[in-house]
Amino acid sequence: MSRRARFFSRTAPVEYRWYQPGRKVLGKRMEEQLRFAVCYWHSVVGRGLDPFGAETFLRPWHAPGGDPMEQARHKADVAFELFRLLRVPYFTFHDLDLAPEGATLRETVGNVRRMGEVISRKMAASGVRPLWGMANLTGNRRYMAGAATNPDPEVFAYAAAQSKHALELSHDLRAEGYALWGGREGYETLLNTDLGRELDQLGRFVSLVVEHKHRIGFKGPILIETKPAEPAKHLYDSDVATVYGFLRRYGLDKEVRVNIEQNHALLAGHAFEHEIALAQALGIFGSIDMNRGDELLGWDTVHFPNNVPHVASALYTVLRGGGFAPGGGVNFDARVRRQSIDADDLLDAHAEAIDLCARALLVAEAMVEDGELARSLAERYAGWKGRLGRDILAGRRSLEQLAVLVEQHDLEPQPRSGRQERLEALINRYT
Amino acid sequence: MKKTAALLKSKPKKPAAFFERAEPVAYRHYKPDRKVLGKRMDQQLRFAVCYWHSFVWPGLDPFGGDTFRRPWHAAGGDPMKQALQKADVAFELFRLLKVPFFSFHDRDIAPEGDTLRESNANVRRVGEVLAKKMQQSKVGLLWGTANLFTNRRYMAGAATNPDPEVFAYAAAQVKNVLELTHELGGENYVLWDGREGYETLLNTDLGRELDQLGRFLSLVVEHKHRIGFKGMILIEPKPGEPTKHQYDYDVATVYGFLERYGLEKEVKVNIEQNHALLAGHSFEHEIAMAQALGIFGSIDMNRGDEQLGWDTDQFPNNLPQMALAMYHVLKGGGFTSGGLNFDAKVRRQSIDPEDLVVAHAEAMDLCARALLVAERMIEDGALARALDERYAAWDDKLGRKILGGKKSLADLAAYVEKNDLEPQPRSGRQERLEALVNQYI
Numbered sequence: 119m120s121r122r123a124r125f126f127s128r129t130a131p132v133e134y135r136w137y138q139p140g141r142k143v144l145g146k147r148m149e150e151q152l153r154f155a156v157c158y159w160h161s162v163v164g165r166g167l168d169p170f171g172a173e174t175f176l177r178p179w180h181a182p183g184g185d186p187m188e189q190a191r192h193k194a195d196v197a198f199e200l201f202r203l204l205r206v207p208y209f210t211f212h213d214l215d216l217a218p219e220g221a222t223l224r225e226t227v228g229n230v231r232r233m234g235e236v237i238s239r240k241m242a243a244s245g246v247r248p249l250w251g252m253a254n255l256t257g258n259r260r261y262m263a264g265a266a267t268n269p270d271p272e273v274f275a276y277a278a279a280q281s282k283h284a285l286e287l288s289h290d291l292r293a294e295g296y297a298l299w300g301g302r303e304g305y306e307t308l309l310n311t312d313l314g315r316e317l318d319q320l321g322r323f324v325s326l327v328v329e330h331k332h333r334i335g336f337k338g339p340i341l342i343e344t345k346p347a348e349p350a351k352h353l354y355d356s357d358v359a360t361v362y363g364f365l366r367r368y369g370l371d372k373e374v375r376v377n378i379e380q381n382h383a384l385l386a387g388h389a390f391e392h393e394i395a396l397a398q399a400l401g402i403f404g405s406i407d408m409n410r411g412d413e414l415l416g417w418d419t420v421h422f423p424n425n426v427p428h429v430a431s432a433l434y435t436v437l438r439g440g441g442f443a444p445g446g447g448v449n450f451d452a453r454v455r456r457q458s459i460d461a462d463d464l465l466d467a468h469a470e471a472i473d474l475c476a477r478a479l480l481v482a483e484a485m486v487e488d489g490e491l492a493r494s495l496a497e498r499y500a501g502w503k504g505r506l507g508r509d510i511l512a513g514r515r516s517l518e519q520l521a522v523l524v525e526q527h528d529l530e531p532q533p534r535s536g537r538q539e540r541l542e543a544l545i546n547r548y549t
Numbered sequence: 550m551k552k553t554a555a556l557l558k559s560k561p562k563k564p565a566a567f568f569e570r571a572e573p574v575a576y577r578h579y580k581p582d583r584k585v586l587g588k589r590m591d592q593q594l595r596f597a598v599c600y601w602h603s604f605v606w607p608g609l610d611p612f613g614g615d616t617f618r619r620p621w622h623a624a625g626g627d628p629m630k631q632a633l634q635k636a637d638v639a640f641e642l643f644r645l646l647k648v649p650f651f652s653f654h655d656r657d658i659a660p661e662g663d664t665l666r667e668s669n670a671n672v673r674r675v676g677e678v679l680a681k682k683m684q685q686s687k688v689g690l691l692w693g694t695a696n697l698f699t700n701r702r703y704m705a706g707a708a709t710n711p712d713p714e715v716f717a718y719a720a721a722q723v724k725n726v727l728e729l730t731h732e733l734g735g736e737n738y739v740l741w742d743g744r745e746g747y748e749t750l751l752n753t754d755l756g757r758e759l760d761q762l763g764r765f766l767s768l769v770v771e772h773k774h775r776i777g778f779k780g781m782i783l784i785e786p787k788p789g790e791p792t793k794h795q796y797d798y799d800v801a802t803v804y805g806f807l808e809r810y811g812l813e814k815e816v817k818v819n820i821e822q823n824h825a826l827l828a829g830h831s832f833e834h835e836i837a838m839a840q841a842l843g844i845f846g847s848i849d850m851n852r853g854d855e856q857l858g859w860d861t862d863q864f865p866n867n868l869p870q871m872a873l874a875m876y877h878v879l880k881g882g883g884f885t886s887g888g889l890n891f892d893a894k895v896r897r898q899s900i901d902p903e904d905l906v907v908a909h910a911e912a913m914d915l916c917a918r919a920l921l922v923a924e925r926m927i928e929d930g931a932l933a934r935a936l937d938e939r940y941a942a943w944d945d946k947l948g949r950k951i952l953g954g955k956k957s958l959a960d961l962a963a964y965v966e967k968n969d970l971e972p973q974p975r976s977g978r979q980e981r982l983e984a985l986v987n988q989y990i
Contacts, residue, residue: 222969262974269939271948272972279962308833308877309982312936314841315943322952330958346829359798363805367842387788387829391750399756400809435750495754498711502757507713511764517772521721528664531714533704541751 122178125196125461131203132469137476139205143483144437151437151479153447154472155208155249158215160420160453161464162197167456174456186218190233194240201246204468208249210297210449213284214257223276227283234287241291249447250295250341250377250405251288253281256302256349266323267303267316267354274319281327289336295405295445296331297377298324299343304350320354321368328373339445341377341404344393346386348418357386358396365402375404379451380432381411381418390428391435398439405442406432407451408475422452422471427549429478434485438492448475484548494541498534567620567638568902573645574910579917581647585924586879593879593920595888596913597650597691598643600657602862602894603905604635616897628660632675636682643688646909650691650736652890655726656699665718669725676729683733691737691888692783692819692847693730695723698743698791708765709745709758709796716761723769731778736886737847738778739819740769741785746792762796763810770815780886783819783846786835788828790860799828800838807844817846821892822874823853823860832870833877840881847887848878850916864893864912869990871919876926880933889916925989935982939975 139149166174173180179192194216201209216237217229241247255265255277263269265277281298288296303320305311328340342365346356355361358376365371376397383393390406397403408429410421423429436442450471454463485491501507506523509515515523523529581591607615607622615622621631621638636658643651658679659671683689697707697719705711707719723740730738745762747753770782784807788798797803800818807813818839825835832848839845850871852863865871878884891912895904926932942948947964950956956964964970 222971223965224969259974260972263977268972269942270972270975271942271945271951272970274951275947275956275961275965276970276972278956278958279965282958282962285958306977307979307982308831308837308873309932309986310935310939310977310979312940313834313837315940317841318952319943322954325954326956326958326961333957333959352830352834356801359802359805363801363808363842366805366808388794389750392755392794395750395755399759400805431750491751495752498752499754499757501712501714502761504713506717510713510716511760513764513767515717515768516775517720517724517727517768518775520717520768521724524665524717524721528666529714529718530664531702531710531712531718533701534712536705536748536752538749538752541749545751 122192122195125178126199126203126465127462128203128465131205132465134469134473134476136473136480143479144486146441148476148479149207151441152475153208153249153442154206154475155210155447155449156197156201156204156206156468157449157451158197158209158211160451161200161468162193163215164453166459171456174459176459187229187232190217190229191236194233194236198240198244198246200464200468202244203465204472206468206472207246208294208447208449209246210249210251212252212254213280213287214254219258223279226280230283230287234291238291248288248291248293249449250297250338250445251284251291251293252297252299253277253284255280256299261302264302264304264316266300266320268319274323278323278326282330285327285330285336286334289334293338295338295341296327296336297341297343297405298327299345300353300355301345301349303355304347304353306351317354317364317367321364321370324370324374325368328370339404339443340374341445342374343377343379343382343407344386345379345382345418348385357383357388358393358400358402362400362402371402375402375445377405377407377449378403379407379409380423381409381420382407384411384413385416385418390432394432394435394439398435403439403446405446406436406448408448408471409450409452420452422450422454422467423474424471426474426478426481427545429475430481430485430549431545433475433478434482437482437486481548485545488548490544491541494537565620568641568645568906570645570903570906573647574906576910576914576917578914578921585920586883586927588883590917590920591649593883594916595650595691595884596648596916597652597888597890598639598646598648598909599890599892600639600651600653602892603642603909604639605657606894608897608900610897613897616900618900629671629674632659632671633678636675636678640682640686640688642905642909644686645906646913648688648909648913650689650888650890652691652693652739654694654696655722655729656696661700665721669722672725672729676733680733690730690733690735691890692739692780693726693733693735694739694741695719695726697722703744706744706746706758708742708762710761716765720765720768724772727769727772727778728776730780731776735780736888737780737783738769738773739783739785739847740766741787741819742795742797743787743791745797746789746795748793759796759806759809763806763812766812766816767810770812781846782816783887784816785819785821785824785849786828787821787824787860790827799825799830800835800842800844804842804844813844817844817887819847819849819887819890820845821849821851822865823851823862824849826853826855827858827860832874836874836877836881840877845881845887847884848874848889849892850889850912851891851893862892862894864891864895864908866912866915868915868919868922869986871916872922872926872990873986875916875919875923876932879923879927922989926986929989931985932982935978
């Protein structure tokens with residue numbers, strides 16, 4: 119680092135207004151409740167490209183003509199400097215975020231492994247560790263028609279080999295989890311796609327990853343990140359409900375969990391808290407990618423979060439379901455805007471987002487501790503705790519028996535108010 | 550009650566002609582007995598007219614009152630008498646269109662009474678009239694369904710209501726409709742869960758409601774077997790509207806739900822074009838997905854507006870899109886007991902009785918035309934061949950071993966390293982395939 123110009127203007131770690139790592143929130147330290155992670159890809163790999171213009175960030179490690187491995191080390195230095203300034207406990211990465219791709223997979227894996235050693239030393243020095251690692255199976259053109267769902271089984275084999283190395287590297291770096299985002303596992307048109315066959319391929323691929331995880335003794339969760347489309351017209355891991363059906367079909371529902379992103383939920387037509395609550399109800403909740411989509415745009419803008427009531431509702435749902443287990447956390451899968459080209463934009467965006475999440479956590483804590491929301495929910499369903507409700511759910515009443523019951527008692531159940539406006543107003547009182 | 554019984558005994562009076570024409574429609578493309586891929590056209594298409602949009606909806610929208618003013622909707626009329634008049638007109642439309650099937654909710658055919666006992670009795674009494682009309686006309690019932698969404702008792706859901714007595718009430722109502730469907734020789738029974746969802750998670754326990762819905766559906770399946778009904782039980786997916794979120798969101802969601810409650814071998818889906826669109830999917834995507842997952846049942850043929858976010862239920866009129874939907878239906882083996890139900894309504898300004906006839910007739914003709922396009926796609930085989938070629942390598946040794954579970958991640962990594970594999974991408978040829986589709990039209 120000393121050989122190069124300083125990247126960030128400040129050298130002292132960020133002072134937070136709300137984020138106090140050691141403060142107890144519902145029996146756990148705040149940092150344990152939030153488990154913040156900075157992602158490598160948007161933060162130090164992104165160049166500020168968009169489909170209508172070239173890069174705007176011009177990071178020194180992206181300078182044309184430089185030595186790629188030297189640039190990878192420079193990037194790692196800046197990444198760990200960012201982690202230090204933010205005092206975040208975790209980071210997340212793809213294999214190809216860390217090191218340049220070589221001419222063959224063997225060479226690529228060699229590069230990634232060499233950078234893994236560099237990262238490992240930095241981790242030892244800083245105490246920062248990966249929340250989860252993953253393989254980039256989306257960037258190279260060999261994957262344009264999918265990795266696991268490619269019409270060519272050799273591409274499947276190539277992706278399998280790449281994933282094996284990424285999973286093993288994650289294991290060696292003591293990552294808490296391993297994630298898969300199937301950004302090319304989908305289709306552009308059904309005219310050239312055999313959807314059922316591709317689902318079988320994807321089921322086989324995830325099964326292989328799970329088997330290998332057990333073989334090498336990796337204890338963390340395997341996570342699938344849901345997204346309905348973009349880049350493909352249709353992605354097979356559309357949303358939580360779709361992934362659940364997929365996991366059941368291939369017998370993986372006890373092995374794999376979901377990583378839920380706010381912007382991806384939005385693109386699928388769901389609220390962030392809907393996806394979290396559904397994953398919890400189905401027993402597959404894993405981790406979250408905290409960011410923000412633009413409700414009026416149809417694509418993945420991955421802004422940093424900034425809406426306190428929205429973030430509080432999401433964190434309330436996380437807490438109500440028992441919080442994060444190891445391998446889960448709040449990963450900032452977010453990027454600064456293309457015009458935010460200063461180094462300190464990166465720092466401020468993360469710091470403000472961390473503070474906002476901490477603030478939202480305290481709102482969620484107030485919601486849980488006050489208990490009014492939970493009480494009104496319990497009251498609403500109280501009838502199901504009575505004899506009729508218990509008998510129905512336990513399978514002790516047939517359609518016939520229920521019809522007799524209704525007729526005998528001339529049942530005419532009266533509707534009760536859902537009190538939505540009062541509950542919505544209640545949320546704002548905690549904020 | 551007595552009055553109704555007397556009314557039923559007397560021969561139903563011939564109503565003043567509702568439709569201008571008396572002669573059945575002459576079609577250009579729909580020839581019921583023309584053979585298409587080994588089956589009669591009417592068997593491939595299995596058209597059904599729905600009762601609700603055609604005869605029940607009065608042309609209301611959230612901003613204005615009824616525009617249709619059908620005679621059987623006249624204020625102050627005897628509801629049972631009006632129900633019978635509606636049935637007369639319905640069967641007159643079926644005759645004019647020469648459709649083989651219709652579909653109904655219990656509340657479409659008969660008025661709701663003061664108690665469920667009375668409502669069920671009304672439904673049964675009109676059911677007897679329908680049975681006679683079906684016998685005379687040879688029109689069959691594609692499917693029956695219970696209206697578990699209009700009455701305010703269902704505002705917070707039927708199966709997913711916070712009150713188990715509402716669950717019981719809905720169960721009793723479904724029992725009656727399922728049995729009537731069975732007795733009318735119905736080919737299937739459908740559940741569209743328009744109130745099984747939520748407005749806000751603040752007052753909703755999502756996991757609990759899913760368990761309630763799973764239990765409800767299990768009861769329906771059990772009862773189907775108890776009474777010996779052989780048709781399919783179908784769920785109709787829809788992502789939202791009227792609720793913010795509906796549990797039967799789309800085909801993939803329903804599949805996961807069925808797997809969770811052990812119903813994936815018992816229940817299939819009825820897929821609607823407009824509902825697919827609202828869920829962000831093309832119609833053929835939902836059809837292909839249901840076939841791949843083994844839960845394809847029936848389709849609601851209509852058309853949503855791509856620029857609007859709600860269920861407009863227009864009559865279909867885009868030939869290439871319909872041809873692709875029919876191509877996927879045929880490619881997956883066609884309909885068994887399912888069919889093509891026009892869950893479509895004439896626009897609020899289309900107030901003439903003739904609009905109802907023409908909308909259906911034109912839609913049927915266009916579906917027939919789309920079927921013939923789909924037949925050419927299948928017979929020519931170029932689309933299927935392109936697909937086979939694209940995946941051909943999966944039928945070779947490596948592909949078979951991977952899918953057969955005979956290769957581990959480590960095996961594959963060793964294989965790639967040993968052979969220094971660098972697979973080259975091949976063109977997806979999308980533009981050529983899209984152009985090919987237009988050549989069949």
